[in-house]
Amino acid sequence: MEARTVRLLVNGRTHEVALDPNVTLLQVLRDLGHTDVKSGCEKGDCGACAVLLDGKAVNSCLVLAWQAEGAEILTNAGLGTISDPHPIQEAFADAGAIQCGFCTPGMIVATKALLDRNPNPAEAEIREALSGNLCRCTGYGQIVEAVRLSAERLRDLGSSPASSLAGIRSASEDGREADPEDRLLVEGDETEAGEEA
Amino acid sequence: MDNVQPKPLPDVELPPLKQVGKPLRRVDALGKAVGATAYAADFTMPNMLHAKVLRSDRPHARIVRLDVSKARALPGVVCVLTGEDVKGAKLNTDMPGQTGRAARAGSDAPVLALDVVRYVGEPMALVAAETLETAEQALGLIEIEYEDLPAVFDPEEAMAPGAPILFAPDNVVSRYKIRKGDLESGMAEADLVVENTFRMPFVEHAYLEPDGGVAWVDEQGVINIRVCTQVVEHFRSVARALGVPQNRVRIRGTMVGGGFGSKEDVTVEIFLAFLTRETGRPVKLVYTREEAFAATSKRHPFTVTHRTGVKRDGRITASQVEMVADSGAYPYLTPYVLLYATGMATGPYRIDNVHVDSVAAATNQTYTSAFRGFGGPQAALGYEQQMDEIAKALDMDPLEVRRVNYMGTGDTTCTGQAITSAAWSEECATRALHVLGERSSGSPTVRIGRGLASYFQSYGRITWFHDTSRAWVGVEQDGTVVLRCGVPDIGAGQSNSICQIAAEILGVPLERVTIYATDSAVTPLAGTSTATRQLYMSGNAVSMAAGEIRKNLVGFASGELGVAPDRIDLGDGRALVVDEPSRSIELDDLAKRCAAVGIELSHLAQFNAPFTDGIDPETGQGDIWPDFTFGAVAVEVAVDVETGEIDLRKCAACHDVGRSINPAAVEGQIAGGTHQGLGYALMEDFVLDRGLIATPSFAEYLIPTSVDFPTTDVIILESGTGVGPFGAKGIGEPALTPAAPAVANAVADALGVRISELPLTPERVLRAVDRARAEGPLE
Numbered sequence: 001m002e003a004r005t006v007r008l009l010v011n012g013r014t015h016e017v018a019l020d021p022n023v024t025l026l027q028v029l030r031d032l033g034h035t036d037v038k039s040g041c042e043k044g045d046c047g048a049c050a051v052l053l054d055g056k057a058v059n060s061c062l063v064l065a066w067q068a069e070g071a072e073i074l075t076n077a078g079l080g081t082i083s084d085p086h087p088i089q090e091a092f093a094d095a096g097a098i099q100c101g102f103c104t105p106g107m108i109v110a111t112k113a114l115l116d117r118n119p120n121p122a123e124a125e126i127r128e129a130l131s132g133n134l135c136r137c138t139g140y141g142q143i144v145e146a147v148r149l150s151a152e153r154l155r156d157l158g159s160s161p162a163s164s165l166a167g168i169r170s171a172s173e174d175g176r177e178a179d180p181e182d183r184l185l186v187e188g189d190e191t192e193a194g195e196e197a
Numbered sequence: 198m199d200n201v202q203p204k205p206l207p208d209v210e211l212p213p214l215k216q217v218g219k220p221l222r223r224v225d226a227l228g229k230a231v232g233a234t235a236y237a238a239d240f241t242m243p244n245m246l247h248a249k250v251l252r253s254d255r256p257h258a259r260i261v262r263l264d265v266s267k268a269r270a271l272p273g274v275v276c277v278l279t280g281e282d283v284k285g286a287k288l289n290t291d292m293p294g295q296t297g298r299a300a301r302a303g304s305d306a307p308v309l310a311l312d313v314v315r316y317v318g319e320p321m322a323l324v325a326a327e328t329l330e331t332a333e334q335a336l337g338l339i340e341i342e343y344e345d346l347p348a349v350f351d352p353e354e355a356m357a358p359g360a361p362i363l364f365a366p367d368n369v370v371s372r373y374k375i376r377k378g379d380l381e382s383g384m385a386e387a388d389l390v391v392e393n394t395f396r397m398p399f400v401e402h403a404y405l406e407p408d409g410g411v412a413w414v415d416e417q418g419v420i421n422i423r424v425c426t427q428v429v430e431h432f433r434s435v436a437r438a439l440g441v442p443q444n445r446v447r448i449r450g451t452m453v454g455g456g457f458g459s460k461e462d463v464t465v466e467i468f469l470a471f472l473t474r475e476t477g478r479p480v481k482l483v484y485t486r487e488e489a490f491a492a493t494s495k496r497h498p499f500t501v502t503h504r505t506g507v508k509r510d511g512r513i514t515a516s517q518v519e520m521v522a523d524s525g526a527y528p529y530l531t532p533y534v535l536l537y538a539t540g541m542a543t544g545p546y547r548i549d550n551v552h553v554d555s556v557a558a559a560t561n562q563t564y565t566s567a568f569r570g571f572g573g574p575q576a577a578l579g580y581e582q583q584m585d586e587i588a589k590a591l592d593m594d595p596l597e598v599r600r601v602n603y604m605g606t607g608d609t610t611c612t613g614q615a616i617t618s619a620a621w622s623e624e625c626a627t628r629a630l631h632v633l634g635e636r637s638s639g640s641p642t643v644r645i646g647r648g649l650a651s652y653f654q655s656y657g658r659i660t661w662f663h664d665t666s667r668a669w670v671g672v673e674q675d676g677t678v679v680l681r682c683g684v685p686d687i688g689a690g691q692s693n694s695i696c697q698i699a700a701e702i703l704g705v706p707l708e709r710v711t712i713y714a715t716d717s718a719v720t721p722l723a724g725t726s727t728a729t730r731q732l733y734m735s736g737n738a739v740s741m742a743a744g745e746i747r748k749n750l751v752g753f754a755s756g757e758l759g760v761a762p763d764r765i766d767l768g769d770g771r772a773l774v775v776d777e778p779s780r781s782i783e784l785d786d787l788a789k790r791c792a793a794v795g796i797e798l799s800h801l802a803q804f805n806a807p808f809t810d811g812i813d814p815e816t817g818q819g820d821i822w823p824d825f826t827f828g829a830v831a832v833e834v835a836v837d838v839e840t841g842e843i844d845l846r847k848c849a850a851c852h853d854v855g856r857s858i859n860p861a862a863v864e865g866q867i868a869g870g871t872h873q874g875l876g877y878a879l880m881e882d883f884v885l886d887r888g889l890i891a892t893p894s895f896a897e898y899l900i901p902t903s904v905d906f907p908t909t910d911v912i913i914l915e916s917g918t919g920v921g922p923f924g925a926k927g928i929g930e931p932a933l934t935p936a937a938p939a940v941a942n943a944v945a946d947a948l949g950v951r952i953s954e955l956p957l958t959p960e961r962v963l964r965a966v967d968r969a970r971a972e973g974p975l976e
Contacts, residue, residue, distance in 0.1 A: 035239035036232025038454075040405050041486040045895035048405055077232035085231050093226035096861035099869060100688025101229030102236065102405040102454030130903040134895065136403050136455050137688050138865055139872030141908030 006069050010034060011078030017065075025051070025068045026060040029075065036077035036105045040134070047133030050106035051075050057113035059132070076105035079112065087157065088112055088150040097146035099137035106133050111147050120151055198596060198647045198831075198946075201630035204623050211856065211917045211924070215768055216700040220861035221707050223693040225452065225686060237425040237451045238409040242479030245411065246275055247329040248472055250482070251322040251336050252491060253314035256561040256888025257348035257361065260312055260341065265322060267338040273331035276476045277339075278323045280311035288467055289434045290529045290566075304370075304528035306564075308438055308467055313346070315363055315526035316561055317888050318491035325472045325480050348888055352523045352558035353500075363526060364559040370524040371532035373539040375553035375611050375817030383515025383550030387506025391590050395503075395582050396954040397575050399523075399883035400496035401892075402568055403900045406454020408493065409483030412469035419718075420446045420470050425453045427460045427685050427726045429717040434463055435470050446470065450715030453687040453726075457873070458567030459493045460687065461727045462529055487893050494566035495883050497534055497557070498523045501542075501579030506550075511593050511601040516611075518542045518579065520555035522572075525564035531557045533659065534565070538572030540812075540821045543611045544580035545622045545653035546602040551611040553817065561888045567727060569873065573654045574934045578955070581650040581938035585945060595649055595942065596626060603651070610653075610825075613818040618855070618926065619916035622651045622827050625851040629831035632849035632910045637833060639947075644836045644975075645846075646947025650938035651829045655822035656729035656927025657920070660809040666734035667721035670699055670742040671799030672750070674792055676770055676785035678703055680712040683723035684735045689929050690862035691731045695739040697858055698922050702743035703750070704767025705784065721801055729927030732858065733823070734804055736922040741802035749796050754782055757790065824919060826926045828852030830871060830935040836947040838966045838975065841959030843879060843944060845905075850936070851912035855919025855926030864911045867932045871909045874936025876901045882956050949974020 001021045008015045008028065015032050026049045029037045040048030042061045049060045052074040080086035085093070088111050098104050107130060114121055114129035121129065126147045127140070135143060211218075228234040265277045291304035310321045322339055326332035349355045355368040364370055384390060410424030422435070432446040439446070453460060465482045472480040484492060499522050506515035520538055524531040539555040584602075588595040603622040609615050626649055639645035658664040669681040680699055686692040696710040713720055723735045747767060754772035755762040758780055766775045773781035782790075791798055812819035833847040850871045857863045880899045884891035892898035919926030937955065944962070945951040950969040952961045969975035 030239075035235065038236070038406070039238065039483075040407065041895050043486070043894065043896065045486075046405060075232065080231050082227055082231055082233055085227060089227070089230035093222050093230045096220065096223075096865050098223070098226045098229045099690070099865055100405065100453060100455040101225070101234055102688075104229050105232045108230065127903045132902075134403075134405060134900060134902065136405055136457070136873070136900060137869045139868040139870075139901075139906075139909060140903040141868050142861075142865055144903070144908065 006066055008065065008068060008073060010073045011075055019065050021064065021066055023065045024061050025063040025065045028065040029060060034075050034077065037075050038102055038105055047106045047110065048103055050109040050133065052109055052113060055113065055116060057110045076108045079108065087153045091150040091153055092146040095142050095146035095149050097138060097143040103133055103135045107135065107143055111150055115151055115154060119155055198594060198630060198649060199636050201596065201627050203631050204627045206624055209915065209917055211915060214701055214923065216697050216707055217858050217923055218860065221697065221859060223690050223859065223862060224696050224707065224710065224712065225692055234452050236406055236454050237423060238483045240411045240423055241481065242411055242413055245479040245481055246325040246327065246476060247332050248323060248325045248468060248480050248482040249332040249336050250320050250468060251339055253310065253319040253321055254317055255314055255343050255345060256317050257346040258314050258343035259346060260310065260314065261344050262340065262342035263321065264340040268324060268335040271331065271335050271338060273327040274324060274335045275327065276325040276472060277335065278309065278471055278475060279321065280307060280309040283308050283471055285311045286438045288438050288463055290462060290527060291532065304532065306527040308471065316563055317890060318563060319526065323468050323472055325476055348561040350560050350562060350885065350888055352521050352560055355558040355560050363561065364528065368559045369556060370528045370559055371535045371557045373536060373555045373817055375539060375551055377611055377613060377818065378550035380515050380517060380550050380552045384506040386514045388509045389590060390504060390506050391583065391587050392504040393583055393586050394953060395501050395579050397499045397578055398955055399498050399563065399885065400568060400877055400881050401490055401883045401898055402457040402459040403898065404455030404457055404459060407484045407486055407489040408460065408464040410465045410469055411479060411481045412473040413479035414473055414477060418445065420474060421449060422466045422469055423449045423451060424466045425451050425460060426466065427453065427456045427687055429683055429685060429715055430722060430725065431463050431466060432717045435467055438467055439470055439474065447718040450685045453685060456687040457569045458571065458727065461567040461725060462494055464493060486895060490893055490898065491890055494529055495563050496568035497531065497565040497572065497575065499538065499575040501575065503579055503583040505583060505587060507587055507591065509591065511591055511598040513546060513548050513602050515550040516543050516548045518553045522557040523562065523565060524557045524559050525562045526559060527564045529564050529566035531565060534567065534572040538576040540610065540612050541573055541576045541653065542580065544577065545604050545620065545651055545827055547604040547608045548611065553611060562885050569870065570654065570930045570933050571728065573930065574874065574877065574937060577650060577652045577934045578938050578941065581652065582941055582951065585942045586951065596630065599626065599651055612812055612821055614820045616825060618824050618918040619853060620827050621853040621914060621916060622829065624914060625827060625853060626651050626829040628851040628912050629829045629849040632912065633831055633833055633847050637835065637846055639835060642837060642839050644838055644947040645833065646836060646943040647831065647833050648939040648941065648943030648946055649829060649831045650935035650942060652935040653825045653827050654931040654934050655825055656931065657733050657806055657823035658728045658730055659821055660807050660823060661811045663808045664724060664730065664734060664806040665803055666723040666738045667801060667803045668695065668723065668735055668738035668742050669721050669799065669801045670739060670746055672703065672746055672788050674785065674788050676705065676709065676783065676788055678705055678710040680710060680739065681720045682712065682714055682735055682739065683717065683720040684731050685715040685726040687726050689866055690859060691726055693862065694732050694858045695735050698736050698739050699743045702740060702747050705770050709770065729929040729931065732925055733921040733927055734806065736925065738802050738804040740922045741804060742800040745800040745802065746798055749791065749798065750787060753791050753796055754787055757782060824926065826852060826928060826931040828931060828935060830939040832939045832943045834940065834943040834947055836944060836962060841962035843957060843962060845875060845907065845940065848875065848907060849910040849912065851914065852928060852931060853914040853916045853926065854928045855921060856915050856917055856923040857913050858925055860913060863913055863928055866928050867911045868909045870932025871936045872901055872906060874933045875906050875940060878937035878940035878955060878957055880956055
């Protein structure tokens with residue numbers, strides 16, 4: 001198949017880029033300068049490249065860039081900045097959940113997806129939600145604590161999932177609503193991804 | 198091992214501090230949280246080339262033909278280099294870093310294989326191309342003809358007559374012996390002699406950030422290499438291999454996405470240096486995960502045999518230890534790893550009569566080198582499993598047999614080195630056990646076991662390396678503080694700790710301190726982020742530099758405020774009179790006034806570790822390290838005797854860290870190190886099958902995930918007796934050491950028989966269950 005121009009909506013900004021069908025979302029995001037999306041294994045084992053696709057955490061190395069067209073893509077850097085961090089980012093910094101920091105963007109993305117659907121998760125639910133994200137430094141305890149702290153702070157802010165900061169910041173420019181059934185975003189779902197390509 | 202009460206602590210009075218000792222948000226945390234921190238692979242340069250490395254897929258073979266002509270002819274390929282092209286350049290693979298000692302162990306490896314490959318993954322050729330895809334395509338066009346050579350995959354076999362020789366003359370890479378006291382009379386005095394052999398596998402560091410970097414030649418002709426490394430001083434080895442002066446290579450470290458010892462060795466920087474020099478263009482090289490597994494070092498497999506003489510009351514009268522380690526195909530840091538294991542072979546126990554004989558041999562396998570603990574964990578897996586076997590043989594409680602033998606301050610290690618700081622083994626062990634609480638209830642199919650491991654582990658480098666570190670501290674005219682220090686930050690909070698120390702000494706909040714780190718050309722060289730040395734070495738250098746500025750500030754403020762200097766303190770960003778805190782000068786005002794009269798507000802300091810001569814080669818007696826950390830881990834496991842699965846139920850770690858500079862960071866080091874040790878015990882195994890890698894990625898090589906183990910209960914003790922700043926000891930490596938033997942002991946407790954080889958897989962558990970049923974402990 002020939003390369004074609006794909007429109008990608010990343011952190012509220014539209015990129016138009018000519019892409020071969022075999023280019024992964026991870027590759028194109030990093031090439032576009034979204035280097036907060038980390039490449040750790042390129043086969044879906046480590047979770048460092050996790051991003052939100054229409055609110056759902058996926059490993060961007062397992063998604064072909066063509067498949068992400070029309071979706072709202074949110075990376076960790078789209079959640080907040082040094083001068084205006086997202087409460088989850090702040091909680092990770094405060095809880096000692098960050099050592100080398102390489103797994104952190106993926107962890108925070110996974111946390112955002114979890115707390116959007118479950119604002120008050122139990123420890124087992126937190127651990128389950130992060131089980132696709134490897135960390136070699138912390139032993140996970142302080143990360144679990146960071147998620148718990150994030151949940152507490154978000155609840156205190158009265159932030160419902162729909163109106164969370166990230167949701168506002170990343171609102172699709174053209175206002176197009178995406179149908180989640182439309183694309184193939186399930187982690188490890190290579191069969192469908194292959195068909196699409 | 199149940200209902201253990203904490204041993205009361207000796208009275209310790211630690212001076213109250215303002216910034217140190219607080220769990221402050223680390224200076225590097227927010228940038229990492231929001232994804233603003235740039236790692237090595239995140240950098241690009243204009244006009245940049247992309248590089249790939251061709252690697253051997255044979256464990257031992259003669260290179261009959263290496264034809265790169267088709268790769269060179271591929272459009273978009275700019276440069277292909279082979280061993281011939283780099284003229285057989287060698288990389289010095291030992292003695293990295295900032296050291297005054299010139300002598301090396303002589304460990305070299307070819308930059309690119311010339312005639313022979315000795316392990317799967319050995320680099321053979323480099324390609325630089327306009328795109329990564331072209332570089333990958335070019336690798337596929339290189340034609341190789343091998344002639345397989347006899348290979349050896351076991352260090353004992355490697356030392357047997359007739360083995361293929363990888364390291365002349367006999368494959369022995371390193372050998373040590375320790376002779377302390379009189380072994381024979383010690384054994385004769387014993388009521389019982391206990392002998393056991395323990396085995397440990399290759400282990401992969403599994404840092405999340407694959408090795409990578411970008412290099413270019415700057416306007417002065419200096420080769421710049423931006424790379425994730427634990428050692429910016431590798432500019433020296435790179436310059437030697439290139440044949441250029443050392444001031445023509447600059448290494449700019451980045452924040453490192455985990456290293457754990459692997460990024461202590463030279464990785465991509467040597468390839469980048471050759472390619473950028475050859476092409477004159479910027480070059481980027483980032484390993485894939487599979488390449489990071491194949492191309493970098495592993496933890497040494499060890500076989501450790503203990504023969505211990507004991508009295509009925511548990512007292513050890515003699516200890517004989519033999520160690521055999523696998524160096525893989527090239528020595529790298531093996532001579533030193535083996536020395537660490539040897540010098541700590543008998544653990545934190547007072548033993549008068551000791552023989553240790555250790556040897557490391559070369560095989561056709563992935564080379565082994567530094568990995569968090571540096572031989573200490575393998576030593577501990579030997580002595581701590583042996584302590585439990587001694588307890589079992591004597592029908593004693595495992596804690597009790599340790600209590601009888603724990604060394605105290607003033608006692609000597611097996612090399613005769615006296616312990617000069619606190620040795621709180623029992624304080625730590627009793628606390629770790631106490632925290633486990635009530636024993637869980639088991640069932641006929643689920644057996645509960647508890648395990649304890651004590652340890653001691655050095656921090657700071659081998660003292661005959663003549664280790665040094667430097668730091669520059671300055672106060673700006675607005676009262677903010679700048680730190681310049683060559684420390685590589687590998688995620689453990691190396692930068693933050695020294696910022697917190699400067700903040701303490703200069704009396705400013707941590708937010709006022711900015712650090713510039715890890716650049717071999719513009720930050721004062723601070724040595725390696727290895728050997729649990731940065732807090733100790735660079736922390737002391739920062740203390741010295743900040744202390745000099747403090748002296749100037751206090752002296753000047755004393756004149757301005759009209760009181761004696763000993764009545765002036767620095768705190769909350771000002772200089773104040775201690776008994777009249779309302780009389781004060783803001784630091785920015787003070788700094789401006791100092792500047793106006795030329796008082797120096799910046800200082801470069803160098804800290805030297807104690808310099809000693811080497812140990813006696815015949816007896817192994819002498820000092821090796823600056824000091825030691827002591828501690829313990831206790832765990833409870835539930836072993837399913839039908840499935841062989843081990844469920845880690847509880848884990849507690851207690852360490853004396855001397856002084857905790859940042860308790861949140863210390864907790865992170867202990868919890869994370871413990872977790873790595875649990876993985877070592879229960880799942881991690883880098884499998885080489887006749888030299889071929891059977892666990893090439895995270896899909897096959899499993900490391901702990903968030904659902905495998907519970908959070909470790911961390912207990913931090915502070916004796917204030919370390920040789921680091923404010924009495925700190927090191928904790929980075931020590932944290933890992935006791936975890937694996939604690940688990941092994943717990944499983945042996947649950948089953949009544951010991952599995953003498955790690956990891957403790959369900960298959961091995963089921964075999965042990967059969968043995969336990971046959972021998973009686975299990976019904």
